Amino acid sequence: MKYGYFDDERREYVITAPRTPLPWINYLGSEDFFTLISNTAGGYSFYRDARLRRLTRYRYNNSPTDSEGFRLYIRDGDTLWNPGWQPVKTELDAYECRHGLGYTVITGEKNGLRATQEFLVPPGDNCLLCRVTLENVSAGKKTAEVYPYVEFCLWDAMDDSSNFQRNFSIGEVETEPGVIYHKTEYRERRDHYAVFWTDAEVKAFDTARDAFIGVYGSPAAPEAVMNGGCTGSIAHGWAPVGAVQIGADLSSGETMSFLVGLGYIENRPEEKFSAPGVINKAPARAMMDRYRAPGAFDAALTALGQRWEALLSGYRADTGAEKLDRMVNIWNQYQCMVTFNMSRSASYFESGMGRGMGFRDSCQDLLGFVHMIPERARERILDIAATQFPDGSAYHQYQPLTKKGNLAVGSGFNDDPLWLIAGTDAYLRETGDWSILDESVPFDNDESLARPLLEHLRRSFNYTRTHMGPHGLPLIGRADWNDCLNLNCFSSQPGESFQTTGPSEGPVAESVFIAGMFVKYGRAYTDICRRLGLTEEADAGDAAIAAAEAAVLSAGWDGEWFRRAYDAFGNVVGGKECEEGQIFIEPQGMCVMAGIGKETGQAARALDSVKERLDTKYGIVLLQPAYTGYRLELGEITSYPPGYKENAGIFCHNNPWIVCAEAELGRGDRAFEVYRRTAPAYIEDISEIHRTEPYVYSQMIAGKDAPTFGEGKNSWLTGTAAWTFLSVSQAILGVKPTLDGLMIDPCIPGRVKGYTVTRRFRGAVYHIRVDNPQGAEHGVKELYLDGKLLQGNVIPAQSPGTEVSVRVIMG
């Protein structure tokens, strides 16, 4: 069942029923000011950091769900309604929500009145704008009272939801006609306030929630609205809100339109006040003036459109398969940009108060956005590298506001260092900008320890090289990519961290997965060394890699698939001898992507085992059989009920590894089949089962052992975005940046006759046409550059500014 449809022309997903299985959200903003907004106008705004600079309040585990947002109440006679349906939930005569790239438009209609809320964060500014348009579509006259409403958060979202003894006494506001300033804590150390305003003529306002909603009132029936109007309340403590009352008198066919804004303003310390206790409003007034100008809102909308057009023009496929094209050209790239902006901080599943930027997460996210914003990718790499420790290990997480490593979690996730090589290698391939390796970057954020980025990569490589266990496989530490496989931790008390409790390091627990990474990204490192003339280092590195590869093929090979790990007692994890958790997806994907066992048959055998044992109709599960009970020696993975999360859920993030691995073996039919299963546009029809947004990936889909098989969770902020984009754009459609140029290496279903891709690469544009006359799944027979036959399938980088045409014949 569907709850809407894709409008590819406008690059929108159009939701046609407000009762989606879960709130379906969008992200507005791509610089400093962000808003999450759902299809019923639920959501919240923050400046830079969702925990420390939260402008509006949001309650995650509330019932009904999605109960706070950017509300517009319309009182028309006896009928109270919202164009977004929530929170009043009056049945609407018509409803539509269009989530577009950086904007959302919600339209509702009731009793002959149509109301539209157009939301966006204007490029270059720190505010959310909502243009409200009311249209009388009835035959008679309409008189209504309209109330835009938000509830302020007292800035630190964590403190706001716990420290009530203080917070109920500190709320403060100032008001002016049509403007409400939220200035809690501005009197002391804060240099920022929020401004909620409208350019409509305002009859009255409220700033105290108790007055507008009522102490025992409900957002579904605010007392002020029910009693006929705002009361002019001033918040002294408790819960400051912004509510204004606007009259609408419309004759038949008439429309009126006004703007509602929510801005973030910072003042220099010496300019905080215009009079004792009175906030300096000059910058807020300047902001409001910017959007009072006629045409300003439309100009922001146009600028937004141009920005996205430029971002998405770097990779455009025309395959004739509309679901594939809309994923590749629009939604997958859009989601990659959202992961760039948000990392794992703020979604409808991540509260914005928890982890900051993950070291491994951010390195992998790079793989998905480096082609769109190479300069910002460069900066991101340097930020991440600065949180590495001198021994090559890394803080697992860091805070975006301070860019400092997070001490509470610390280091010891032994896959982390290698992801830095992966991200940097992707950047080098994309840009050819070798100067990044010379950039001086601190270790542990300590400038005195700064060394060139190349030295960071070296220490990453050497960290793994020098932390090998008894089978010659890398030591796992607290965990590898799978945060929940905690082989050294042994947590037995509820509430303890599974990752950081216990020894966390051990002399014997080893990871086959990290070994696969070491082969794949270690080779990327030695390749870089060789090109820099560091031949001896490259040779020594390759020897270490060869040893790891041999260890994978002996101690890491179970006969029909790659094992997962050895635990702290030297027992196999992910092998036939295990009662549960016999086979895991991660080493099959990573080891085959690394080319291990490609010549000798283990690679193909391992992928066949994945198909036989882990495939389901909704995607590939992480492991089988699921763990039925908690095991101290394995940790968090066994804490989840069977079929959820890492315990045999369909962890979408590693499905594309299998796509890439299948492509590595040239199996195009299977690669695409795996891709299709989890691709949102392909499962739109089962939205009632999948529940999360049909335009973006979720971290996890419940596996076949779960009672809710097929149900998605944790949408938006997941490494799945980057990896699926990589898998479809590079492994399947085969347009791969390499250090030597752009490689064309398609691996597609044999039935596909051909397709085109337009790719921007190092400043030049490549119009690529692939023909597949013989129904091949893989293999390039001929490649023509501007009509001239080229040797091999790598096109040397063309001069910036040029456009070339490339014709590829498979076979």
Ligand code: GLC
């Ligand atoms: C989450 C984490 C990611 C981890 C994965 C598997 O998605 O963000 O870092 O690799 O779970 O545990």
Ligand code: GLC
């Ligand atoms: C939990 C989750 C995992 C995530 C981790 C982040 O372990 O199961 O997916 O990566 O938390 O800390």
